[in-house]
Amino acid sequence: MKQMKFFALVLTFLMGVSLTSCIDEGESSTAAGSIVKVVNYMGTVHFEGANGIKYYPTTASLATVESTYKFSTSSKVAYIYFSSAVANTSSTGQTTDSYTVELTYAVSLDSKTEMPSARGASNDSVSTAPIITLTAGGSNNVFMMDKQLVLGATYYTSKLHYFTLVYYPEETTATSSELNLYLRHNSKGDTSKDATSYDYVMSNLAFMPLYYKAFDLSQIIYDFQMNTGKTTFTINVETQESSMGIILDDATTKKYTLTYKEE
Numbered sequence: 001m002k003q004m005k006f007f008a009l010v011l012t013f014l015m016g017v018s019l020t021s022c023i024d025e026g027e028s029s030t031a032a033g034s035i036v037k038v039v040n041y042m043g044t045v046h047f048e049g050a051n052g053i054k055y056y057p058t059t060a061s062l063a064t065v066e067s068t069y070k071f072s073t074s075s076k077v078a079y080i081y082f083s084s085a086v087a088n089t090s091s092t093g094q095t096t097d098s099y100t101v102e103l104t105y106a107v108s109l110d111s112k113t114e115m116p117s118a119r120g121a122s123n124d125s126v127s128t129a130p131i132i133t134l135t136a137g138g139s140n141n142v143f144m145m146d147k148q149l150v151l152g153a154t155y156y157t158s159k160l161h162y163f164t165l166v167y168y169p170e171e172t173t174a175t176s177s178e179l180n181l182y183l184r185h186n187s188k189g190d191t192s193k194d195a196t197s198y199d200y201v202m203s204n205l206a207f208m209p210l211y212y213k214a215f216d217l218s219q220i221i222y223d224f225q226m227n228t229g230k231t232t233f234t235i236n237v238e239t240q241e242s243s244m245g246i247i248l249d250d251a252t253t254k255k256y257t258l259t260y261k262e263e
Helices: 005-014 059-068 198-204 203-210 217-226
Strands: 033-043 044-049 052-056 077-089 095-108 112-114 143-144 150-154 164-165 180-186 212-216 232-241 252-261
Touching: 005 112, 052 077, 059 095, 077 203, 095 203, 095 217, 143 252, 150 232, 180 217, 203 212
Parallel strands: 052 095, 112 164, 112 212, 180 232
Antiparallel strands: 033 044, 033 077, 044 052, 077 095, 143 150, 150 212, 164 180, 232 252
């Protein structure tokens, strides 16, 4: 199967390394990885996992991944991998839910959102191919990290595809209780069925950006709340799916639902 040039260097670097899930609270760890929010406050960067754990990279390791992998600290959501993590302690010696980590890899998972004034507007987006599913292991792989929506999309691929999440403000009224989003998939003419994005990421977690996509919903949520006054509401993500995976005419519409609550 074809390999994306961008990931070839990453695969070479990680070859032979056993990647694991994020570490448990209160434990020091060796190699591990996590999907995280990127927090960049006045030039100081740290990462926050969905479980609330904070990761503080050493200055040198952050500089290395910025240089080697062109990682941008202006990213909203990223996948990070670190070779070691040391639990931080408070001034009284108590273990905290934060760690100092030696980064060895970091990559943005950010994808594009659009808010067209109407369907068919110049900034509207349409799909050129379906996906297979947003489920993994029998569960929906769609979740929120603050105002960032993260999803795991399985689709056939042999090169980089484009994903856009579309919100039509005209669909929201004062009485709306559901925020509707539409996932658009542009395959860039890719017709290969040799492997899926899920196959890639299961073979090596360096392929996370193929499978996981993150969308900043800050402006979308703001628009919805300004029109409805609601702080708790349902978010629907509509997809076009086909087990055959590459022909849009064969696709059926599926809806994934989650609840958003303002913290």
